[in-house]
Amino acid sequence: MKKIITLIALSTVINVAVAQKGKLPCSNPVYRQFDFWIGEWEAFGINGKKAGDSKISLILDSCIIFEEWTSASLQQGLRYAGKSFNTYNAATKQWQQTWVDNTGGTNEYLQGKFENNQIIYSSTPFKYSKDTMAIRKMTFTNLGADKLRQHGEISKDNGVSWATEYDLEYRRKKN
Structure with missing residues (x-):
C-alpha cells in the first residue's frame, strides 16, 4: 500500500510540474x-x-523517435524487418538506440552525440567471435530535407580501423 501511495504522489508531482511549465517533458531543443x-x-x-523502406515517427509524447524498417527483398524466404527506439538520455547527455529484429537480433548503442548535422552512435564492446571483441559505429548524416545517409561500421581492433557493414542513402517518399 505504501508503494502505491508513493507512486500516486510521484505521478501527481510530475503532472503538476509539467502543467506548470506548460511543456511536455521532451520539449527541450536537444530532443529535436x-x-x-x-x-x-x-x-x-x-x-x-x-534496400528497404523505413517509417520514422515520434511516439510517447515526442520523447522517442521510433523506426520501422522492412527490407526490399526476401532473404532465405524471410523479409527482414526491425524496429528501433531512439531517445536522448538527459542523465547521460547521450543519444541512445535500441534495435530489435525478426531474426532475434538486437543492437544497443548507449553512446550517441549530435555534431556537424549528424547523429553518431557507438556501441559498447561485444563478443564478435570466440577470440574477437568488436564495437559498432552508426552515423546518420542530414543531407537536406529529402535525403540522409546511414553508415554502419564495425571495428575489431578497438576503434583503430573501421570496416563498412552497410551504407544507405535515405530518400524521402513523395506523397
Missing part, C-alpha cells in the same frame, strides 16, 4: 536534434539498389 530522420523513406545501397 534527430528530427531530420522523421518521415517515410526509401533506402538505397551504394549500388543504387533499393
Whole structure:
C-alpha cells in the first residue's frame, strides 16, 4: 500500500510540474536534434539498389523517435524487418538506440552525440567471435530535407580501423 501511495504522489508531482511549465517533458531543443530522420523513406545501397523502406515517427509524447524498417527483398524466404527506439538520455547527455529484429537480433548503442548535422552512435564492446571483441559505429548524416545517409561500421581492433557493414542513402517518399 505504501508503494502505491508513493507512486500516486510521484505521478501527481510530475503532472503538476509539467502543467506548470506548460511543456511536455521532451520539449527541450536537444530532443529535436534527430528530427531530420522523421518521415517515410526509401533506402538505397551504394549500388543504387533499393534496400528497404523505413517509417520514422515520434511516439510517447515526442520523447522517442521510433523506426520501422522492412527490407526490399526476401532473404532465405524471410523479409527482414526491425524496429528501433531512439531517445536522448538527459542523465547521460547521450543519444541512445535500441534495435530489435525478426531474426532475434538486437543492437544497443548507449553512446550517441549530435555534431556537424549528424547523429553518431557507438556501441559498447561485444563478443564478435570466440577470440574477437568488436564495437559498432552508426552515423546518420542530414543531407537536406529529402535525403540522409546511414553508415554502419564495425571495428575489431578497438576503434583503430573501421570496416563498412552497410551504407544507405535515405530518400524521402513523395506523397
